[in-house]
Amino acid sequence: MTRPNASPSATDATHSLAVIIFWLSSGAFAIGAGEFAAMSLLPYFASEFHASEAVAGHAISAYALGVVIGAPLIAMFASRLPRKHVLLALMGVFAVGNLLTALAPSMWTMDLARFLSGLPHGAFFGIAMLFAADIAGRDRRAQAVSQVILGLAIANIVGVPAVNYLGQELGWRLGFAMVAALACITVVMVWRTAPYKGPHPDAHPLAEIDAFRNRDVLLTLAMGAIGFGGMFAVYTYFSAAFLATTNAPAWGVSVILMIFGVGSTLGNIVAGALSGGRLLKAALALQILLGVASGFYAFSVGNVILMGASLFVIGLGGGLVVPLQTRLMDVAGNAQTLAAAMNHAAFNMANALGPWLAGMALTAGWGWRATGGVGVALSLGGIVIWMAMRWSDGRRPVETGATA
Structure with a gap:
């Protein structure tokens, strides 16, 4: 039931915006869970690969390197593409990177998989926030940005402990597979709910x-x-x-x-x-x-x-x-x-x-x-x-x- 002074179209628009931002925030949640859980699961994949914790830490560094390299390159070359399509592609790459992490047969292949997982990180956050701010309007853009980032914050409360616990109990590979599954769900739901927005005209x-x-x-x-x-x-x-x-x-x-x-x-x-x-x-x-x-x-x-x-x-x-x-x-x-x-x-x-x-x-x-x-x-x-x-x-x- 809507308020007397709220038109059905305005209510529907507000609901639609909330749904879109929720699924963008879900992508942020997946990225946060994958990034921070990798640190907590380090002793377990280090043990399986018979690597020291210092060597296993290269997987964490590889992810960060992927973020730093991927953010500017992807942002520049994706600037002329529709933001919705770019977001879908980035989350898809993140899903593949985490799936390859879960299947990695050796330490060096895991490093490569973590690098691939990190490539879309910065660009996804940046484009998701621009997308959310654009559809929210100038007066609500700061709130829209904070709601997208909220997924990363909530990942520290729920996602990281859950991935870490299941990784300890059922194997570290399951932890990364869970992140990949969540990323796939996000791809489907963003595709279904987000409106088509063309590239910035300039x-x-x-x-x-x-x-x-x-x-x-x-x-x-x-x-x-x-x-x-x-x-x-x-x-x-x-x-x-x-x-x-x-x-x-x-x-x-x-x-x-x-x-x-x-x-x-x-x-x-x-x-x-x-x-x-x-x-x-x-x-x-x-x-x-x-x-x-x-x-x-x-x-x-x-x-x-x-x-x-x-x-x-x-x-x-x-x-x-x-x-x-x-x-x-x-x-x-x-x-x-x-x-x-x-x-x-x-x-x-x-x-x-x-x-x-x-x-x-x-x-x-x-x-x-x-x-x-x-x-x-x-x-x-x-x-x-x-x-x-x-x-x-x-x-x-x-x-x-x-x-x-």
């Missing part, structure tokens, strides 16, 4: 390259690559710190990582609400939150309750991806597809930078608290870049309320 591969010459695009990507690194500095070493500094049972790690996933989910929802017309202010608020939470984590190491609370708040700060992704839509001009895809490549760079710096701090003997300190330092770096973004906005005319 899109062109050479025009997409302009993103790399756009100061505002580069600054936004830099804030993601550096400011977001603090979250990964803490998250990567949390399990080891928890087991080394507390007397809590090992299952406590899974519980707190689920709490982190809840925080991440809420962070994306809140960021979507905050970002409407206030992108830079929302980005600054979330960057400060990440820095404060990282500092709190540094002092909480060894205390189970406080470590859980700090991981929850760090998850909230992860909503930073929403205002940064939405800002890219404002400043990218005709390079929309490449800029949106590169945002996720930037976050994968953060995933490399944060753990690398935190690992250096641990190697130097500074202790587990140092990972939180690295998070604070990277958040400060993000704030410095935010100041440069603000300065850049002051040097060009902007649409009132678009990015302030």
Whole structure:
């Protein structure tokens, strides 16, 4: 039953939009479950292939390399293609990559399969968000972007634990097969529910390259690559710190990582609400939150309750991806597809930078608290870049309320 002041056509349009975004979010869920579950299943495929954990870790690096390489290349050459068709192809490649992972006969073939799985990652997120924002309209685009990303956040609550548990109980190959199956379902449902949207009329591969010459695009990507690194500095070493500094049972790690996933989910929802017309202010608020939470984590190491609370708040700060992704839509001009895809490549760079710096701090003997300190330092770096973004906005005319 509809409200008296709501026309059936408006209600149907709202319902249709919700269904489309749900299935785009389902694709994000599949990608998140596959990416993070691969880390938790590493000991099991390392054992089967008789490889050290360091060698098995090449599969994780191969996936990240696929993201960084695939995001710009696919975005440039797919810019003149209908976005719906590109999304279907990308999710299809992701399904094939995970199926090949589940069937891999050796470590090097698994590395190749993980590389293939990573290729569509950044481009899918970028194009899915542009697609959702386009059909939602300007007033609701930030919420549409946050709802697509929500699938990635929920994957940390449900998908990763489920894939990890079944992988432990029934074999790691089943975990990747489940991800492939979900990706196939997403292909079918996006094909059935999403409307046909032609390519952007001004899109062109050479025009997409302009993103790399756009100061505002580069600054936004830099804030993601550096400011977001603090979250990964803490998250990567949390399990080891928890087991080394507390007397809590090992299952406590899974519980707190689920709490982190809840925080991440809420962070994306809140960021979507905050970002409407206030992108830079929302980005600054979330960057400060990440820095404060990282500092709190540094002092909480060894205390189970406080470590859980700090991981929850760090998850909230992860909503930073929403205002940064939405800002890219404002400043990218005709390079929309490449800029949106590169945002996720930037976050994968953060995933490399944060753990690398935190690992250096641990190697130097500074202790587990140092990972939180690295998070604070990277958040400060993000704030410095935010100041440069603000300065850049002051040097060009902007649409009132678009990015302030």
